[in-house]
Amino acid sequence: MAKEKIVLAYSGGLDTSVILKWLKETYDAEIIAFTADIGQKDELDGLEEKALATGASKIYIDDLRAEFAKDFINPMFQAAALYEGQYLLGTSIARPLIAKRMVEIARAEGATAIAHGATGKGNDQVRFELTAAALAPEISVIAPWRLEEFREQFPGRAEMIAYAEKHNIPVTASASKPYSTDRNLLHISFESGMLEDPWFDPSATSNKDMFVLSVDPEDAPDQAEYIELEFAAGDCVAINGTQLSPLEVMETLNELGGKHGIGRVDMVENRFVGMKSRGVYETPGGTILFTAHRKMESLTMDRDVMHLRDSLISKYASLVYNGFWFAPERLAIQALVSESQKNVSGTVRLKLYKGNVIGAGVKSPVSLYNPDIATMEADPTKAYDQGDATGFIRLNALRLKVGSGVEQNAKK
Template sequence: MKKKIVLAYSGGLDTSVLLSWIKETYDAEVIAFCANIGQDDELKGLNAKAKKTGALKIYVDDLQEEFAKDFIFPMMQAGAIYEGQYFLGTSIARPLIAKRMVEIAKAEGATAIGHGATGKGNDQVRFELTTAALAPDLEIIAPWRDERFRTQFPGRAEMIAYCEEKKIPIQASAKKPFSMDRNLLHISYEAGILEDPWFNAGDVKYRDYFTTLSVFPEDAPDKAEYVVLDFDKGNCVAVNSKPMNPLQVMKALNKLGGKHGVGRVDMVENRFVGMKSRGVYETPGGAILHFAHRQIESLTMDREVMHLRDSLIPEYAKLVYNGFWYAPERLALQALVTESQKNVSGTVRVKLYKGGIHAAGRQSQFSLYNPHIATMEADPTKAYNQDDATGFIHLNGLRLRVNSQVNGPANIGG
């Protein structure tokens, strides 16, 4: 009986070659899998292409609702953002894809899963750590880490020639000047012309390259647009007073944010494997959701709970980025996040204008903001006695005074 392998498949040149090569090299039956997580047109014709390339079977599963509800929204509740800029669009998709591959492998009696991630990237780690957590007995096949594969295919020309020889249907066009990865949360661009960090991907002359989900701010409307988001326990449940599920929220916000050019990021990030890489991202809906969520939190979350959660944001984001979505520490952090969100309900109004997201109001029945206490005028509630601040400051300054007396005044430079 032949070995069965489940392969992450997109239908592009790389995975087409991988499918044929794995089938031939391992004398195996290959089951192709493609997750629909918001790629749109990229999924057309995959069934026929996979079969013609040699797949025993192909799964093209629509996972968009699960992606939005069980992956994007919990991450947004945590306020996660990697290295202060990256909304983790590719990172958060990988554990879902790997999870479904594991499920298919079990259903089909496969003993291995394969992927086309390179040996230099983060995705190999994300796929394989997820598999380790969910199905540790499954074998991993990663051709880009196999010297036989790299020797046979040192470049794109050899891949194209191989497909011609095997009559594998591909679009053998010139190499794109960069690589792209798209889903419901974002689209990323990297490699190629972007490997020069001085290259300005925001120059309007490149608008045809980097405007898949959003326009450049220069091309956005000259009139601002207001958007109202309703939250329940940290999750957005309505946009402009229209109730929506998580998938509908993401689609609506992507359209609104894309129109105004918000959520565009160009950064140099630190990969888990040790190198720095440059990426350009469009995350229009995610940027709005992240911003608005913070606004409702500012009104409803206890100060110390917020500061505790905030102190854990870098760790949470790192776990997502590095592929530890199913690790016990991420699950533990998520439990804390869920508890912190129990009163994060209310309404936020934001203004979108030429690449910017601006706060334009927030309200909640769980608001901890008391205008009578915060007012600069007389406080009718008598809840705050300004005289109490004297002792408060005196006690907080005690250690500073003692340190100064023992070690001398703090060095202020000069």
């Protein structure tokens, strides 16, 4: 009989390398490794050789960067999603794409299960598995870190390193690692290790080497740089007059933002599983794009449409953070968001300077801003009669006056 097939989300690091070997031994199964290229750069070097040497029957290394930018990052930025007021959801938004491709491979290979190396304390386990449930409910999920026999065998990193050495698993790891990282096209995250102390200062001079995508704002150029972003229906389509694909937009903005020390965030966030965790993030290009998009909306989006969309930001961001990208409620909100973006078109000018993204002008052929109406001088259009405000205020004040009168009478 043919062996059972399991598709493993594989990064080539210590955890997933050990898990690959452990799955093969424990389940006597054929392990198909899968790595999504979503912008990890040199972290992908040598992965095929590592996976095959560790026991994988084959490995898929799929370039998903263009799909990531177009179908995941852009829709999320149209929704102005920001988790707990700070986090641009760089890791969160990548997981549904990875899981989507995993189940596609599983079906193509006839695999009965997928597996991941996410721990039982984090958010990623939920994101992977909710995506699988939504897209391929017939495929089972193996989460080794939630299995007692796995945790008993590997209570810590020392045991994993020893296991790797015993089985000649080609990984580079040490018994002490100061922090963990996760990188993609949108950002890089840092957590655990020394960062578990919320009083630890990663911005201190002695810790500058930790950051990857951006220079320290103090070391950024002393000369500000102006850039122009052109939008069409809510998406950035050109930078400084050059037409770019969504992927090229992110790559260009990452380079510009990193050069000027833009996009660093240090926060204590609330995980879906209930605990607080400390994360440090670099999102240089995303920070520029987020700022530019909001400025473009300010000129072109109807007030009540904007306020309605903004009322859903917290819900939308939580859906992404918690792994509900393919849930019907996220899709429903996205339909409203897409409708709201039809006229978000024009050009935004920004000034980049030492960690700051500063608005420097906005224009649009479909601008809703009319200087003749907004002017403090005489209105040549006669579109607004200041005297009309008297009745407007009187009507809005009516309930306040009635309520106040009731309270005053009650005190007598």
